[in-house]
Amino acid sequence: MQHIVVLTGAGISAESGLKTFRDSDGLWEGHDIMEVASPIGWERNREKVLDFYNQRRRQLLQVAPNKAHAALVKLETKYKVSIVTQNIDDLHERAGSSKVVHLHGELLKVRSTFDPDLIMDWKNDLKLGDFCEHHHQLRPHVVWFGEAVPMFAKAVEIVEDADILIIVGSSMQVYPAAALLNYLKKEIPVYFIDPIPNISSAENLTIITEKATKGLVELVNSLISL
Incomplete structure (x- = not known):
């Protein structure tokens, strides 16, 4: 899987x-x-x-989880899915995602x-x-500004094991989260979902210029149909 x-x-x-x-x-x-x-x-x-x-x-x-959160739960029907989030809310868990790591608490x-x-x-x-x-x-x-990020090492382990990476709702400009991209295996597919993407195009990178609730739902449906 x-x-x-x-x-x-x-x-x-x-x-x-x-x-x-x-x-x-x-x-x-x-x-x-x-x-x-x-x-x-x-x-x-x-x-x-x-x-x-x-x-x-x-x-x-x-508030409640939205269609994007639900899509990630659906993704678990065909793939092993791990979520590494910069968010401190519990919307992923409430939606039903089984593996969530919170970088910032x-x-x-x-x-x-x-x-x-x-x-x-x-x-x-x-x-x-x-x-x-x-x-x-x-x-x-x-995790406050100036404090260590204790879950970073765990996040690195997860990213190193990825066969596919999806980035959604994050510019990936803020460290230490942005540093996680340095631990990816070479040439794995990367999908970047953002209505105003601030990222350079590259080989193996697919940019989806949509909000999470639209772009992620479409991507998940596509991946499940493979």
Whole structure:
């Protein structure tokens, strides 16, 4: 069974109604990134950081997976499928995808500031005074600017094993995610789906100039019919 690896970014979630970093009305607008998504910002004003992610969490719980998420589930009927996502939402899992690696953490999880391996599911607002079992404050289980990306090594292993690569909803301009392309086997087919692709054409690269819900659905139907 061929192994298809799918790299997904904010664009696939945007079609479910989640605001993204790239959009003109993106969720970062009006916020200094370093104030709400960095260890320094956390130490300066924990309440502001918690409020920022509480708003994101509430919004996530109000949206649903879209046709693009569903298409990736359908792809599993014929292929081994692994998803490596830059997104912190759970829309892939809610749609039914079985193998998802989150490079930047998960919004519906929190972790201890004392023991980073102490992680728990969390769907409510996270507040000052919400402690782990060691009586330390809980924080969002997300990778902030300036922090290590602990799942990167796992993502590299997955990409190295790919027989086909699909990139959807991501410009692949942001590191370390962009570095994953360096680990592909030579000459494997690569599909890049983006309504405004910012990528140079190359051998073995197919550019699909569509939004995720259209381009990915068409590509999946094509791959299944092979």
